[in-house]
Amino acid sequence: MRGIGKTFGGVVALDEVGLELRPGRVHCLAGENGSGKSTLIKIVSGVETADTGEIRIDGQLVSKVTPTQALRAGIQVIYQDFSLFPNLSVAENIVLPAAIAARSWVYRAKRLRPDAERIVSELGLRLDLDAEVGGLSVADRQLTAICRALVQDARVIFMDEPTTALTHTEVERLFALVRRLQERGVALVFVSHKLEEVLEVSQDVTVLRSGRLVATGAAEEFDVVSLTEAMTGRAVDSSRNVIEVDDVKEPLLQVEHLSLEGAFTDISFDLRPGEVLGVTGLLGSGRGEIAEALFGVLKADSGQIRLDGARVKPGSIPAAVGAGFGYVPEDRLTQGLFLDRPISDNIIAGSLWSHTRARLFLSGRRITATVSDLFARLRIKAPNVEAPVRSLSGGNAQRVVLAKWLSTHPRVLVLNGPTVGVDVGSKEEILAILRNVARDGKGVIMISDDVPELVSVCHRVLVIRRGRLVAEVIGDDIEPGHIQEVMAA
Incomplete structure (x- = not known):
């Protein structure tokens, strides 16, 4: 050529x-x-x-x-x-x-x-x-x-x-x-x-x-x-960069003995405000099913999920959203976006009720304010907010999914493979967005098998193997070699 x-x-x-x-x-x-x-x-x-x-x-x-x-x-x-x-x-x-x-x-x-x-x-x-x-x-x-x-x-x-x-x-x-x-x-x-x-x-x-x-x-x-x-065209910093978390604060999210037959068994962990928690494991380990159970896509057989101390109804996406969960799915093309609709429609798709007047009519002023803010804050690269999502690169499409859930003001943001198919420059910027979400006092759960990105942004990393939580990696142990060793053990 x-x-x-x-x-x-x-x-x-x-x-x-x-x-x-x-x-x-x-x-x-x-x-x-x-x-x-x-x-x-x-x-x-x-x-x-x-x-x-x-x-x-x-x-x-x-x-x-x-x-x-x-x-x-x-x-x-x-x-x-x-x-x-x-x-x-x-x-x-x-x-x-x-x-x-x-x-x-x-x-x-x-x-x-x-x-x-x-x-x-x-x-x-x-x-x-x-x-x-x-x-x-x-x-x-x-x-x-x-x-x-x-x-x-x-x-x-x-x-x-x-x-x-x-x-x-x-x-x-x-x-x-x-x-x-x-x-x-x-x-x-x-x-x-x-x-x-x-x-x-x-x-x-x-x-x-x-x-x-x-x-x-x-x-x-x-x-x-x-x-x-x-x-x-520039140097990219992929070194470890995490914000400090106040360990004295009460947990934002409590997951207790969560089980789903054929997927995962007896999963328990806490998440504090401002914390980025990594969840990793080989494909088929149950890591993705845990994310879907938190958001109500799957209904756990037993166990409890508490957000801000209140129990979240299992197996219900509306209940999860109402409680304060946001979810970025693994396959953004089929599960996260309306590809032929404009960026603006996608951004407000999960928060329509908060953009109405008297809960009857959509407010153009509120929609414009939200869309303009998130479009600029997440640095979505597109000619304008009316461009169809299908025309965007993978990194920018992922930012639109993030914007959709940030418009709902979630308390806990769960991301399943947040940088899959995203180039190295966009990956760095998306991880910076997640750090800012945590800095605002929200909780972030990141499901990923990209060990370097887990090391870069997570305070703790949970390792799932054959549906069970087998290790919690903290402190100086959060380094690629150790995490990969635990995953493969």
């Missing part, structure tokens, strides 16, 4: 960008959200058409790439949003694109299912091939998308955030497969905000910033610090 340019409504998305991929090499494509990475991938896969520049495959100039042409040329993309059919089975999602590329008119399950079984077995995964994708966890949907891309005889594979929801073991399996694909001469492009991972697996690096190519070279020429500075 040479001299690639693309504009959307006068906004420059790519400006004279080039990318060269060679057989058997892994290329790291790095950049913050909104840097142009996704646009570049969409152009090479035929989803978008470049305004300027040229694309050559095997040295041959391609005048216009369509999605079907890209598939036939062996170009596969694992998109960040998965792009799966929620109403179809895992097996159907894995093999249907290959059948379409082969111009098959009829789907034959018996003939194509072995292909799905082969790739799942090759990856060493436990996926129910008959399960409907819409009912899968985020991790299993991501694994399904990976299998779909690898089931065909791909020559170029773009992996856009493929490890976001994977455990360490699953990441290692993916990397082992990547190395096997390299041996077969496949060119791979690895896009991830987990910079340690991309540097571990890549041989070449290209960095985009604001739609322009700012750095390119061999991977050994970069480390996490230099790559971060190239992406953001």
